[in-house]
Amino acid sequence: MPSTLSVAFMFQGRAEEAMGFYTTVFEGSQVETVEHYLKGDQGEQGKVKMATFQLCGQRLSCLDAPGPQAFDFTPSLSLVVELGAHLIEDTFARLAAGGEVLVPLSHYGFSGHFGWITDRFGVSWQLQVPEG
Numbered sequence: 001m002p003s004t005l006s007v008a009f010m011f012q013g014r015a016e017e018a019m020g021f022y023t024t025v026f027e028g029s030q031v032e033t034v035e036h037y038l039k040g041d042q043g044e045q046g047k048v049k050m051a052t053f054q055l056c057g058q059r060l061s062c063l064d065a066p067g068p069q070a071f072d073f074t075p076s077l078s079l080v081v082e083l084g085a086h087l088i089e090d091t092f093a094r095l096a097a098g099g100e101v102l103v104p105l106s107h108y109g110f111s112g113h114f115g116w117i118t119d120r121f122g123v124s125w126q127l128q129v130p131e132g
Helices: 015-025 085-096
Strands: 007-011 030-036 048-055 058-064 078-082 100-108 111-118 124-129
Touching: 007 015, 015 030, 015 048, 015 058, 015 085, 085 100, 085 111, 085 124
Parallel strands: 007 058, 078 124
Antiparallel strands: 030 048, 048 058, 100 111, 111 124
16 A cells, blocks of 8 residues: 555644635635534534645645644745746735735745745745746
């Protein structure tokens, strides 16, 4: 059996909100499954125990931490998304709203149009228009 790799996000109580937001930002994305914590489970009742969703053709998963955690997301790991030139401005603005711009959207030597942000949920994104 070949090895597989997937991405999983652990949120601090905002998994469903984040997943719903991301699937509106990227065209053709969708929520696949959502399982909530039930009464008596280790996590807060009604929060996301496990969910899967698709962004840009990639399957991702997320959950809400079952309790307080001493760590969160860091920009040292980010999602890199290549977009058409007609989409990058709006996508960047939507993801940056309520977050932090780490590298402003502009033209750089390594990319014709690039920007790096941390969104309001703490997830880091690098957006770029592919060369050529």
